[in-house]
Each structure stands twice: as C-alpha cells, then as structure tokens.
Amino acid sequence: GQSLEQPxxxxxxxxxxxxxxxxxxxxxxxxxxxxxxxxxxxxxxxSYNALDGLEETGRFSSFLSRSDSYGYLLLQELQMKxxxxxxxxxxxxxxxxxxxxxxxxxxxxA
Amino acid sequence: xxxxxxxxxxxxxxxxxxxxxxCVPISNHLYFYWYRQILGQKxxxxxxxxxxxxxxxxxxxxxxxxxxxxxxxxxxxxxxSTKLEDSAMYxxxxxxxxxxxxxxxxxxxxxTVT
Numbered sequence: 001g002q003s004l005e006q007p008x009x010x011x012x013x014x015x016x017x018x019x020x021x022x023x024x025x026x027x028x029x030x031x032x033x034x035x036x037x038x039x040x041x042x043x044x045x046x047s048y049n050a051l052d053g054l055e056e057t058g059r060f061s062s063f064l065s066r067s068d069s070y071g072y073l074l075l076q077e078l079q080m081k082x083x084x085x086x087x088x089x090x091x092x093x094x095x096x097x098x099x100x101x102x103x104x105x106x107x108x109x110a
Numbered sequence: 111x112x113x114x115x116x117x118x119x120x121x122x123x124x125x126x127x128x129x130x131x132x133c134v135p136i137s138n139h140l141y142f143y144w145y146r147q148i149l150g151q152k153x154x155x156x157x158x159x160x161x162x163x164x165x166x167x168x169x170x171x172x173x174x175x176x177x178x179x180x181x182x183x184x185x186x187x188x189x190x191s192t193k194l195e196d197s198a199m200y201x202x203x204x205x206x207x208x209x210x211x212x213x214x215x216x217x218x219x220x221x222t223v224t
Contacts, residue, residue: 033211042215097166100153
C-alpha cells in the first residue's frame with residue numbers, strides 16, 4: 001500500500017513564499033502529483049514530478065527527491081486566492097490509481 | 111476549454127434507496143474515475159474505468175457500487191442501497207492517454223443520505 005504525510009495546516013503572509021512538504025511510502029513509485037482544492041470546489045491539477053528535481057510553472061514549483069521519498073510544492077508571491085487545500089498524490093505503478101494525502105490547508109493572510 | 115461535468119450537483123436520498131450519479135468526462139479522454147470526499151477529509155479513490163471495464167477499485171467500492179458507461183459520453187456511478195456513511199462529495203475525473211497523473215475533476219455531486 002501507499003501512505004503520504006503532509007502538514008495539516010500552513011499559514012503564510014501575502015507576497016511571501018511557502019513550501020508544503022510531502023513524504024511518501026510506496027511499494028513502487030510512478031510519480032508525485034500536486035492538486036489544489038478550494039473550499040467547496042473540485043481538485044485541480046497543479047504539477048507532476050516523475051524524476052528528481054524542480055519543475056516550475058509560473059508562481060508554483062514542485063520538487064522531488066526519489067531517494068528521500070520526499071517532495072514539496074513551493075508557492076511564490078502568495079496571493080489571497082492561493083488560500084486552499086493542497087494535496088500530494090502518488091501512484092506506485094503505471095496502472096494503479098492516484099492515492100491522495102490528507103491535504104495541507106494553506107491560509108494566506110494580509 | 112473542455113471540462114468534466116456532473117449531475118446533479120446535490121442529491122438527497124433516504125437510506126436504502128438507490129442513487130445514480132452522472133458524469134460526462136472530457137470527450138477525448140480514455141480513463142475515467144470516481145472519487146469521494148467526506149467533508150473535511152481527503153479525496154479517496156473508488157474506481158477507475160478503461161476500455162469499458164473496471165481497471166482498479168478500492169476497498170470502499172463494494173458490491174453496493176457499480177459503474178457504467180452506457181453510451182459514448184456518460185459515465186455513471188450507482189449505489190444500490192445507500193447508507194448514512196455514503197454521505198459525501200463524489201467527484202468524477204478523467205485523464206488522457208499517457209497522462210494518468212493529470213486528472214481533470216468534475217465539480218462533484220454532494221450526496222446526502224438521511
């Protein structure tokens with residue numbers, strides 16, 4: 001089976017940078033994804049890392065270290081609209097479904 | 111921009127009743143999924159569907175659940191005899207060939223079992 005650990009809550013100031021960590025345990029590994037979910041909304045895809053290193057998409061970046069079974073989502077120039085829950089998700093093989101972490105609730109304050 | 115749609119947005123039903131939740135995935139996608147999310151908790155996988163058959167299912171997806179793709183556009187989740195603990199938000203998602211990690215979610219159906 002798979003398990004993922006991420007902080008339950010993070011608070012950061014508007015304009016700042018925040019990092020949301022995710023550690024995972026899987027029998028195999030087929031990539032780490034990040035999803036954003038606003039209250040009452042559906043999860044939306046943010047990023048995917050299959051290989052070690054940093055992937056950048058605008059203000060959001062995602063990092064993966066397979067040797068450490070660890071990844072993070074980095075949000076820069078925080079905006080109030082970034083307040084949401086952020087889920088990491090893994091697959092342990094090419095055909096298995098996504099397993100989501102419990103989510104990190106990010107609160108951006110003025 | 112193409113999107114996944116779901117109907118109804120909210121369904122209230124009595125315990126023991128059957129419900130059918132409907133989804134229209136993105137038209138050129140090949141993989142379809144149902145997830146549920148109990149209020150305030152994480153998203154939980156229920157079932158994946160590919161090539162007109164179930165490819166994976168979780169322990170949650172017991173004999174009370176079934177899925178169907180009755181035509182080329184709709185994807186349904188049926189719960190035969192609802193229980194109170196089935197109350198949750200149910201999300202449909204779809205993904206394209208080679209991009210299973212990038213799933214597009216519908217807006218969800220909030221199911222309330224009374």
